[in-house]
Amino acid sequence: MVQTFFWSPLLFMPAGFALLAYCCKRYFPGSQGSGIPQTMAAMDMTGAEKRSTLLSARIAAGKIFSTLAGLCIGASIGREGPTVQIGASIMHMFYGRGPFQSAETRRILILAGGAAGISAAFNTPLAGIMFAIEELSKKHVFNANSSTLVTVIVSGLISLSLLGNYTYFGSSGASLDWHSGLAAILLCGTVGGLAGGIFSRLLIAGSFSLPRRMAVFVKDRPVLFAALCGLLVAILGVCTHGLIFGTGYEPTRLTLEGRDTLPWYFGLAKLAATLVSSMSGIVGGIFAPSLAVGAGIGDNLADLFPGLATHGAMVMLVMAAYLSGVTRAPVTSFIIMMEMTNSHQMLLPLMAASVIASGASKLVCPTALYHALAKKFSHFGDGDYPMDRHIQETRERNREITSSDATGEYVKEKK
Template structure:
């Protein structure tokens, strides 16, 4: 009997790229729809009885932490540090644990559970790890074991994930270059571009040509209105740098008796975090629950405000949500916090168009948290379909980035990735800290 000829490796790679990118697009759309559904269900349940969140939030967070530690170990966190760590790992088994289908499924289910419980989390970070896991798993199934190919697939999956989550193809590409790999490699660029395009086409075919925050026509003429660039850059940089520094510090463990309590009683700590989230949400009439997408969009459109202290309450809710130990990202909440900061600054700067200042606040805080100014600029520009503000957005992002670096010298995702490596692949830590310290920054 004649044996079937082996499938050429270049053909197997293309099959992985095509199937993986299409799968990422489908999963991202379903993930977004499920997140919106559970958010609407939560709001319908608590509308007549806001106090129900005093039960839903603690129970939901406790269940999420329990499942993350027993059924889906490794699913905690936003997903982006885990993806960065996977790119640095040398052990195939370690990468398989971080980017498995089990982790991807757990990331989806537990993020949705966290959103139902009112946690201030996003789905974009988890979608990055899910996309990388899908690409990596397909590569394994088709026998693509080469290290450079594996790394290219992880990069492509992460880029396609962020692109499909926000419907921002350019943002996905810039994110992969600036945040995930910190370089543009010729060998992986074609893979990444193919994945981003195919996942974007999938999203376009199923949900149409939409923008995350609709279309805005806000502009910022040269002149006194540009004072908003400096103010939003400084304000967003201070707030975002503080948030980043606090998360980096929390990742190392809290000191004293309270730190031991958090380490030894994680589920009880999650219950306390849930109670605090519920109290903040009840005080703000539910404005701090969930991703913050609706609040940010209302502020971008200028048709609703949520109080001068909304950015502070959302900041606290996001900090508590992340420290509770549940899976979930910080992208969408950061955009909402930044929009709130911009809305507050707009009141103080009557010579600057309010709609433009909201976007500047959004990009300033976002750039300061992730310390990726180009990614922040491109994503906000694409999400609002507004190229008129490109230069003010970029200037604000770089001012905020500089301020954030003064407060938090280590980039958030790089620091969290290094902590993840320490826990999951001992020995890699030394290589990362000595050979790629500058890249992680």
């Protein structure tokens, strides 16, 4: 459709975003957004009761359908965040059956399912384990229990049997000497981390710190707000000739392989499209789009500083750094980058850039993104988002002002 009518996204994307937002709110509440914050919130719930407001078969089915539909209409989203919630939902179904009765067992099931989701999404089993340790279990002690390891191994084997032993971005021959490439590591780690921190700060602000009138509008008119977000993404897509649509896999792989250079605006446009897509209320992850943003920024740095390192090395460093800046999970970031590009020779530079990026991101955004967003779902099912209290106070204040004005007019008229 886009190749035939370049302007067609201006029509079908607002309608698609609105439809997906309506379906999520009406039929699959709790499935909105990435899925990782919901999984964290479900792990943090106290007590041994079986909660299905965030993890259930209905949510898993809705997550699969909504993610595929969002990718089909061109939303700037990924599938790895949703697979975490899907995996956690599948494992959560076993809770309350057989030996899976305690609250601790429930957390282990959720942890194993989330790790398996990351493992199967990109064929990156090591990253799945590290994600479970670094992100999902930050508030809980992680034990190298057999349940998590076996679940990740089985999910990886099933993925291999269905899709084969593939590397997501192919094999990269990029390398970087530790001594001569120190300046490149510092530059890429700092720039990628600051950019990732800015994205996290903006997304958190869009979730919790909107102006009161806008917050009320988003709460009362979520479908209309999603349509406006779809229109913004469509405009960005039309202006960039469709480069920012979807996960960004194709342009990222081309620039990693050195077969194509990205336009200077790709990184910024992809960041904006991912931010708007994430704020819209539709289902979708941010891992894959974040890697695309990092590739765009890395391509810019490689052009600005051609003598620091090879093009491929600069792009890979910024990809890992930006993902680390967004997620505040440096170990997961450099491992997932190494596994996705089969670049074991870049292990130490990727590790250093990711750690630097995590520190730089803290300067811009002190709160980790997923842990901040998990607060939106911490009381899900007992009311609604924490922003609702802020909105409710605004409405009550407006009613008081209206009532006092009406009373004043009545008294004046009587006098």
